[in-house]
Amino acid sequence: MELTLIRGDITEQQVDAIVNAANSSLMGGGGVDGAIHRRGGPEILQECRRLRAGQYGGGLPTGRAVATTACRLPARWVIHTVGPVYSRSEDRSELLASCHVESLRVADELGAASVAFPAISTGLYGWPVDDAARIALDAVRAADTSVREVRFVLFDAAAYAAFEACL
Template sequence: MEITLVPGDITEQQVDAVVNAANSSLMGGGGVDGAIHRRGGPEILEECRKLRASPFGKGLPTGQAVATTAGRLPARWVIHTVGPVYSRSEDRSGLLASCYRESLRVADELGARSVAFPAISTGAYGWPMDDAARIALEAVRQAHTQVEDLRFVLFDAAAYAVFEARL
């Protein structure tokens, strides 16, 4: 598997699957989640509503992943995963690593060979970028996956520099 870093907007990635740093409701939100829902269009929200109607009636649990169509994005699928909120008093790093492992498991089930990840939990959920990069890179390097092209799409230069130093 080749791991690359890409500066820019994850909604512009031409890959098999884009990973969404979703909230547990799967109904859209801010940051990456909002951008994916806005650019991907109503098809994504429609499939998320169906997921909420049956298997995930109480929402998607933290650290888990599920796929929907990518709607109008230049990808085939969106893999939604719910990252943990950072806590200084509780070690939630296993949940953050699970987001990456579970997203790759879902990618393998779909047959996706190229996947674009954001830096999960580093926005509104407050995870420090350096620690998040360490956890993300360790998790994907240790994963047994058929994904060949794995990209971390980083929105700003500071995030890119942190991931670059860790890579």
């Protein structure tokens, strides 16, 4: 698998699937989630509402992933995953790793060859970016996947530097 880092906007990536750092409601929010919903258009929210009306009535559990179409984004699909909130008193790194592995599992089910990830849980959820980078890269490297290209699309210089140091 080809593993690359890009500093930029994940909503501009021309890949098969963009990973959304979603909240469990799947109804949009701030940060990456809000940007994907705004740029992708209301159809993404409509698909998320259908998911909530069906098997995810209680919300998408942390560490799991589910896909919708990407609508107006330059990708084919959006893979929504719920990252864990960082905790100093509880090791939640397995949940963060699961976000990446589960997203790649969903990508495989879709037949996606290229996937773009943001720095999951490093924004409002407070995960230290250097630790999140290590967990994310280790999880992707160890994943049993047919995805040929994984991009980490990092919005700012600090996140890019943290991922670069781990790569």
